[in-house]
Amino acid sequence: MRKVKKSPDPQQPPMSSHDVVITGIGLVSSLGEGPDAHWQKLMQPGFQPVLEAERFAPYTIHPLPEIDWNLQIAKRGDQRQMETWQRLGTYAAGLALDDAGIKGNDELSTTMDMVVAAGGGERDEAVDAAILAASESRNDRDVLLNEKLTTELRPTLFLAQLSNLLAGNISIVHKVTGSSRTFMGEEGAGVSAVETAAARIRSGQSTHVLVGGAFQTEHSDMLLGYELAGYLHRGPWKPVWQRQGSEGGGVVTGSGGAFLVLEQREHAQSRGRKIYAELGPVVSGRARRRRGELNAEIAALLKQARLPDGDLLTISAASGAHAATAAEKAVLDANPALAARAFSTLTGHMKEAQFPFAVALAAMAVDRKAAYPVFDATVERPFAGAPASVLATAIGYHQFEGLGLVRAA
Amino acid sequence: MANLRDHMGRPIVAVTGIGVVTSLGVGKKDNWDALTSGKSGIHPITRFPVDQLNTRISGMVDFLPSSSKGASHLTYELAETAAQEAVSEAGLDSGDFGGPLFLASPPVELDWADRFSLYNSDKQDAGAERLLRVARALKELDVFETTQFGSIADRLADRFGTRGLPITLSTACASGATAIQLGVEAIRRGECDKALSIGADGSATAEALIRFSLLSALSTHNDIPEKASKPFSKDRDGFVLAEGSGALVLESLEAALARGATILGIMRGCGEKADDFHRTRSKPDGSPAIAAVRAALADAGLSEDEIDYVNAHGTSTPENDKMEHLSLSTVFGERIGSMPISSNKSMIGHTLSAAGAVEAAFSLMTMRESVIPPTINYDNPDPAIVLDVVPNKKRNAEVGTVLSNSFGFGGQNTCLVMAREPV
Numbered sequence: 001m002r003k004v005k006k007s008p009d010p011q012q013p014p015m016s017s018h019d020v021v022i023t024g025i026g027l028v029s030s031l032g033e034g035p036d037a038h039w040q041k042l043m044q045p046g047f048q049p050v051l052e053a054e055r056f057a058p059y060t061i062h063p064l065p066e067i068d069w070n071l072q073i074a075k076r077g078d079q080r081q082m083e084t085w086q087r088l089g090t091y092a093a094g095l096a097l098d099d100a101g102i103k104g105n106d107e108l109s110t111t112m113d114m115v116v117a118a119g120g121g122e123r124d125e126a127v128d129a130a131i132l133a134a135s136e137s138r139n140d141r142d143v144l145l146n147e148k149l150t151t152e153l154r155p156t157l158f159l160a161q162l163s164n165l166l167a168g169n170i171s172i173v174h175k176v177t178g179s180s181r182t183f184m185g186e187e188g189a190g191v192s193a194v195e196t197a198a199a200r201i202r203s204g205q206s207t208h209v210l211v212g213g214a215f216q217t218e219h220s221d222m223l224l225g226y227e228l229a230g231y232l233h234r235g236p237w238k239p240v241w242q243r244q245g246s247e248g249g250g251v252v253t254g255s256g257g258a259f260l261v262l263e264q265r266e267h268a269q270s271r272g273r274k275i276y277a278e279l280g281p282v283v284s285g286r287a288r289r290r291r292g293e294l295n296a297e298i299a300a301l302l303k304q305a306r307l308p309d310g311d312l313l314t315i316s317a318a319s320g321a322h323a324a325t326a327a328e329k330a331v332l333d334a335n336p337a338l339a340a341r342a343f344s345t346l347t348g349h350m351k352e353a354q355f356p357f358a359v360a361l362a363a364m365a366v367d368r369k370a371a372y373p374v375f376d377a378t379v380e381r382p383f384a385g386a387p388a389s390v391l392a393t394a395i396g397y398h399q400f401e402g403l404g405l406v407r408a409a
Numbered sequence: 410m411a412n413l414r415d416h417m418g419r420p421i422v423a424v425t426g427i428g429v430v431t432s433l434g435v436g437k438k439d440n441w442d443a444l445t446s447g448k449s450g451i452h453p454i455t456r457f458p459v460d461q462l463n464t465r466i467s468g469m470v471d472f473l474p475s476s477s478k479g480a481s482h483l484t485y486e487l488a489e490t491a492a493q494e495a496v497s498e499a500g501l502d503s504g505d506f507g508g509p510l511f512l513a514s515p516p517v518e519l520d521w522a523d524r525f526s527l528y529n530s531d532k533q534d535a536g537a538e539r540l541l542r543v544a545r546a547l548k549e550l551d552v553f554e555t556t557q558f559g560s561i562a563d564r565l566a567d568r569f570g571t572r573g574l575p576i577t578l579s580t581a582c583a584s585g586a587t588a589i590q591l592g593v594e595a596i597r598r599g600e601c602d603k604a605l606s607i608g609a610d611g612s613a614t615a616e617a618l619i620r621f622s623l624l625s626a627l628s629t630h631n632d633i634p635e636k637a638s639k640p641f642s643k644d645r646d647g648f649v650l651a652e653g654s655g656a657l658v659l660e661s662l663e664a665a666l667a668r669g670a671t672i673l674g675i676m677r678g679c680g681e682k683a684d685d686f687h688r689t690r691s692k693p694d695g696s697p698a699i700a701a702v703r704a705a706l707a708d709a710g711l712s713e714d715e716i717d718y719v720n721a722h723g724t725s726t727p728e729n730d731k732m733e734h735l736s737l738s739t740v741f742g743e744r745i746g747s748m749p750i751s752s753n754k755s756m757i758g759h760t761l762s763a764a765g766a767v768e769a770a771f772s773l774m775t776m777r778e779s780v781i782p783p784t785i786n787y788d789n790p791d792p793a794i795v796l797d798v799v800p801n802k803k804r805n806a807e808v809g810t811v812l813s814n815s816f817g818f819g820g821q822n823t824c825l826v827m828a829r830e831p832v
């Protein structure tokens with residue numbers, strides 16, 4: 001007889017019971033940096049996003065705000081060892097550590113675990129363009145590659161764009177050294193990073209974990225990563241929910257990052273820290289989308305997350321990608337208690353950072369006892385009152401799905 | 410009846426399936442035969458021209474159908490081949506595995522062959538603008554999928570029927586060990602009864618070789634390729650870039666015994682510690698690697714005296730072997746001079762993201778076969794590194810416990826402790 005599979009219960013783990021709370025938030029997007037700047041802008045009804053439509057035309061993006069890197073990465077030497085993506089992530093991680101009162105505290109930093117959701121691949125665009133141009137007149141392209149790459153690649157570029165070196169730089173700059181793990185795989189990596197970090201805390205393996213990701217879209221390869229499947233939206237900008245049928249694939253990207261400090265409740269209380277919110281169940285899945293399983297998978301995840309009764313503010317990381325966003329919208333529409341806010345309308349799609357960003361916005365709404373106004377008045381509906389729980393969703397533009405429930409602490 | 414819980418009350422994690430591919434061949438038998446006869450898989454590079462390259466040798470896997478199809482396809486095939494061997498050995502349904510998947514694999518990028526082909530399929534405009542315009546007209550997803558970090562795991566999840574969202578990870582040269590650690594932890598937390606942990610790396614492209622070469626990390630002993638990787642030798646001059654894969658089926662001992670599976674070994678403990686010193690160099694006092702070894706021993710509930718053999722990271726770079734010796738001699742004290750410590754990389758080179766998994770597979774086989782594979786090319790010992798490296802010839806020995814080290818760029822240190830028998 002087949003053994004029945006154990007179903008993990010995120011609220012009542014088998015080893016010991018440790019609530020997970022959020023004690024630090026580090027955010028960067030085109031809207032600015034930090035929870036306050038984001039809150040102020042997101043709470044303005046009818047707030048218009050920051051757009052850049054020229055530099056990468058026909059694609060619109062949400063650019064990085066002006067950042068003084070020195071504020072979180074003191075050494076110029078360290079800044080030079082990173083391309084923009086790593087610098088952005090290291091910066092956002094520093095904001096979260098500062099917010100949680102961990103930065104500069106050796107005891108807390110050296111015992112802190114870390115799970116980073118990373119992409120990578122910020123290549124040297126000038127070198128690549130020169131190689132491609134030369135390839136038009138040469139048939140020995142492999143030899144051409146050797147000639148150009150051995151002479152023109154900056155030796156340190158490899159590390160400055162390598163996936164696990166965002167975590168490596170966070171260790172070097174912020175001294176987080178308990179452990180260091182890098183997950184890869186677009187939005188799903190962000191979901192798994194939060195899910196794994198929370199599971200470690202619940203089981204007593206970790207007391208405090210830095211978790212998050214960053215995405216820097218202002219690089220042609222970062223756009224190419226979507227456009228090889230035609231995922232990018234073209235033509236005039238529209239809110240996330242309104243891109244079906246428009247030219248292109250529906251995704252408008254943005255540069256940004258989101259890091260969270262997740263902590264065992266007892267640990268946070270014992271050091272007298274402010275708690276934004278509790279992180280409840282985090283669930284994830286892999287629908288076989290070609291078989292049309294996505295709608296059912298999202299519905300199943302909603303069940304697993306055991307949502308509270310009544311209206312529920314839902315911070316959606318929907319990308320705008322036509323099929324995935326339509327599926328998410330259909331499931332949300334079928335659950336009238338869920339009042340969605342698709343934040344990528346205002347920030348753009350930040351890939352690996354999407355889920356941590358959604359959880360951060362959810363925690364801020366719970367903490368400040370107010371719901372965000374609609375980001376798209378034609379589709380989203382108002383939410384009245386103070387949200388005691390907020391749902392965060394991340395349905396990948398191409399694959400992988402996850403949800404998390406954030407509750408008042 | 411064996412204990413089903415470890416010293417911390419957690420489910421004991423058993424290994425019930427092992428799979429491996431390296432430049433020495435496909436599968437455990439071919440690899441083990443070669444490894445124990447001191448045979449090297451390092452050979453001249455033929456996959457691409459070596460004009461202008463300082464390093465012209467590698468441990469590439471050149472004999473699979475995907476060997477010439479780019480990093481993403483080869484990494485998938487390596488992972489699939491090793492996983493198939495492991496799942497079959499475990500006696501599980503290879504289309505309905507029913508546990509989570511943890512995949513260590515290299516970061517992906519659009520291959521140059523595809524970049525050239527897309528670019529030259531058109532003549533309008535130039536550079537990135539042309540690539541983007543051509544890209545959005547593509548009708549197939551094949552090239553797109555090679556650029557998505559989660560796609561290899563997604564395909565493997567379909568192929569083996571693993572459960573849930575598969576995790577793809579990178580901790581550089583420690584990745585394979587981290588994949589195993591994640592599987593062990595998921596079982597210990599009671600999230601699952603079994604997990605499939607794979608490390609696979611088929612990313613030895615010209616650009617990868619050049620990148621490591623620019624960091625002065627690679628051996629340039631091109632003339633006799635099989636002699637180039639010489640861990641712990643005085644004249645070691647860098648690692649040899651290589652490909653491969655290792656896969657383990659991990660199961661709670663309870664579930665494995667209940668279904669009558671053969672127990673191939675026990676994952677006793679995992680330890681890690683990040684280094685904040687430098688992007689490629691270790692803290693001079695070796696404290697992070699020391700802490701990782703000690704954390705693995707503590708997690709395993711074993712003392713220093715209870716480790717029989719060390720499967721070294723042993724890359725053959727001047728820096729790694731010196732620091733690994735420092736760390737091990739700090740942890741094991743005087744005993745270090747008489748403990749067998751060998752490096753599989755002397756024969757297979759450095760399989761990067763796969764190394765931790767490949768070497769865990771070989772560590773488990775070392776215990777089962779009571780044979781320690783040698784460190785070959787040990788003709789000129791480094792007098793500053795006094796170790797019993799099991800020089801040049803295999804050794805018959807009862808090995809009950811193994812420590813396997815994995816250290817990587819970005820301050821990654823992960824150690825695994827394995828045992829032959831349950832407690």
